[in-house]
Amino acid sequence: MSQAVEQVPGVVDERLAVGGDEIHLLRGGDGSPLLFLHPAGGAGAWLPFHAELAGSFGVYAPEHPGFGASGDFPDLDDVHDLAFHYIDVLDSIGLDRAVVVGASFGGWIAAELAAYAPSRVERLVLIDPIGLYVPGQPIGDLFAMTPPQKLAALFADPGAAASFFPAEPDIDFLMAIFRNETAFARFAWHPFCHDPKLPRLLPRITAPTLVLWGEQDRLVPAAHGERYAELIPDARLQFLPGAGHAAHMERPRETAAAIQDFAASTRELAR
Numbered sequence: 001m002s003q004a005v006e007q008v009p010g011v012v013d014e015r016l017a018v019g020g021d022e023i024h025l026l027r028g029g030d031g032s033p034l035l036f037l038h039p040a041g042g043a044g045a046w047l048p049f050h051a052e053l054a055g056s057f058g059v060y061a062p063e064h065p066g067f068g069a070s071g072d073f074p075d076l077d078d079v080h081d082l083a084f085h086y087i088d089v090l091d092s093i094g095l096d097r098a099v100v101v102g103a104s105f106g107g108w109i110a111a112e113l114a115a116y117a118p119s120r121v122e123r124l125v126l127i128d129p130i131g132l133y134v135p136g137q138p139i140g141d142l143f144a145m146t147p148p149q150k151l152a153a154l155f156a157d158p159g160a161a162a163s164f165f166p167a168e169p170d171i172d173f174l175m176a177i178f179r180n181e182t183a184f185a186r187f188a189w190h191p192f193c194h195d196p197k198l199p200r201l202l203p204r205i206t207a208p209t210l211v212l213w214g215e216q217d218r219l220v221p222a223a224h225g226e227r228y229a230e231l232i233p234d235a236r237l238q239f240l241p242g243a244g245h246a247a248h249m250e251r252p253r254e255t256a257a258a259i260q261d262f263a264a265s266t267r268e269l270a271r
Contacts, residue, residue, distance in 0.1 A: 011046050016062070018092045019085070021071035026061040029054025033098040035090070036061045037106030039246070040142070040184040041177065044068035049248040052256030056263070057099065062089060066183030068176065079131070079187055079195055083112035090120055099263060103127040103248050105184060108195070111228070115201035123266060124207040125259050126228060128217050128245050133194040137221040143185065156216035156244035164249060202231035208266040209235040212258055214243035214250070236262070
């Protein structure tokens with residue numbers, strides 16, 4: 001994975017009490033608060049993407065319930081529960097509002113959060129989000145893929161995955177992947193990677209919204225990004241050249257720059 005958290009200056013690694021359990025939280029940077037909701041994998045590390053965002057925002061990067069070093073939160077069953085969990089997280093941190101950025105599975109959670117609690121989301125950025133069912137445009141089944149197939153689906157350039165996935169993973173790395181995949185299945189297996197209610201919820205979103213899409217996403221068809229942009233009022237769809245599904249990992253600087261530019265431009269419009 002990326003550089004160990006304790007070796008990154010200015011990054012705080014802590015546990016936060018939420019609703020009778022605890023989550024693992026990384027935070028760093030200065031500026032307006034930004035809550036980053038991670039995808040099904042890649043949690044628990046301060047990535048170059050986080051470091052780029054921390055130049056403009058105070059970044060909060062929690063691990064979802066059941067993932068990584070966060071508690072199991074056994075009473076949470078679905079993405080609706082996770083959306084309300086993150087309302088509790090904002091309360092526990094002491095944030096009334098935040099920019100909310102979510103990638104893939106985290107994008108789905110972020111969209112639900114913004115629909116259920118519009119007043120808590122200042123701006124919304126969805127990076128290659130899952131969560132919708134689009135007829136004739138199925139999402140790839142990561143559960144059925146071999147590791148090489150997963151890397152090819154997640155990255156436009158599989159070689160870019162080398163810094164995140166060791167060639168010879170140890171038992172701790174493999175167990176962490178197993179824990180994350182088990183938690184992901186718990187929340188997203190049935191219905192498979194979508195919420196039938198989500199199309200009715202998305203028009204409730206009031207935050208200025210940017211849908212970022214890796215131009216070479218091989219896991220989730222671009223029709224899903226287009227559908228998100230259609231259903232969220234005044235949402236903007238932007239494609240990221242040279243990026244696959246894991247755009248924030250593969251093109252961290254470009255992805256962060258798009259978020260920073262969007263936040264700056266919408267801030268000017270609000271004045």
